[in-house]
Amino acid sequence: MHTMWKGTISFGLVNIPIKLHAATENKDVKLRQLHEECKSPIEYKKRCPVCDKEVSNEEIVKAYEYTKNKFVVLDAEDLENLKKEQEDKSVEILDFVKLEEIDPVYFDKSYFMSPNDGGSKAYGLLRKALNDTGKIGIAKIIIRSKEQLAIVRVFQNTLIMETIHFPDEVRDTADVPNVPEETELSKKEVSTAITLIDQLTAEFDPEKYTDDYRTALLELIDAKRNNEEITTTKQKAAPENVSNLMEALEKSLESTKESKKISPKKKTTAKKSTRKKKSS
Template sequence: MHTMWKGTISFGLVNIPVKMHAATENKDIKLRQLHKECKSPVKYEKVCPICEKEVKNEDIVKAYEYAKNKFVILDEEELESLKKEQEDKAVEILDFVQLEDIDPIYFEKSYYLSPNEGGGKAYGLLRSALNDTGKIGIAKMIIRAKEQLAIIRVYENVLVVETIHYPDEVRNVQDVPNIPEEVEIVKKELDTAKMLIDQLTNAFEPEKYTDDYRTALMELIEEKKNNEQTTTGKEKAVPDNVTNLMDALQASLERAKKDKPKQTKRKTTAKKKIAT
């Protein structure tokens, strides 16, 4: 399993060297966009609207837009310095809370933690302490140049980091439109709804839930492939240097012929008359 990050998790005087690994993966089927006419993949280029030309990565700088079309430019060295300063800090568990105290709307992405060299005993200590108390840890850490708020908990005998949103990243529910304040509910209807919920209540078994759309899409793709309903995108012709050279030489020769001044024939009639 690929290691995304190495660091130290600490609580109190206990330091745990750990490695972090992605706990989930995106299995969405990625579809390419082709030009309908020639079936070639469409390119997306970074173009400056003022200069009207493609911009290379080395010609791009990062900036913060603090007002309409007004920017503060940030050098890569400045950003790297801030990132390094934060990454060098150990990830300290700030508080311990109950998992039930955090609404699922805050949860973002999951990562597995494994002990790094010499961290096995401290890893096991934190895992046992969390299991026995039923608590989770709240910590801050830098992941991919962003400071993340995270929880540390136990999942099937493995320590897991769950990144969570900061409170100001969760939008205010008061801004959601057309939410009814109070609705008059008929008791019979409510009792029927509760009965239906009871009948559909089961233990959570994640294995029984599958992505039916992804399965159907892959079946359609395989069927088309097996029936040879495929296409090959046209490749851009690679210039032949030899041909180009000959073309250039021929064009130069033709131009030279046109530009060369024509030589006029000498008139010899007068000389012949003098001789006679």
């Protein structure tokens, strides 16, 4: 597994050198966008609308828009120093709580934790303590220039760190439109709904659930490929060949002949302008 982060995590005076590895992967089927006419991939370029030109990554700086069209520019060096200053700190477990006290709306991403050199015993100690107490740890960590709240818990004999949102990142439910306060329901309606829930109640088995859309999409792609319903991107036109070059030369000769037919007055003007260029 690819290591995404290295550092230490501590609780009390116990320090554990660890590595983080992504616990999940995105298996979405990525579709490209093509130009319908020639079936070539669409390009997305970074362009400055004021200078009306394409901009390279080296010409781009980061900034914070504090009000409409007003920015505070942040130097790359300042951001790097700030990031390093925070990343150099070890991750300290601040509190231990019960997992059921955290609503799932707070959860974000999951990372497996493995012990780094010399950390196996301390790793095993934290895992054992969490298992025996039924608790999880609350910590803070900097990942990719963002400070995040996280929990540390045991998952199938492995320590896992899951980033969770800060309270101010979870929107207020009062802002959700059209939510009814109370709804008048008959006892029969409620009892029927409860009966239905009881009938559909089962132990959670993740293997039971599959991404049917992704499976169907991949089957469609395979069927089209097997039937040779495929498209090959067209190459850009090659440079003009000799015949095209000859055509261009002949047209140039024609235009030269036409220019010689200009009036004497225009010829004089043309000579004067040529002399000025030579003298400059």
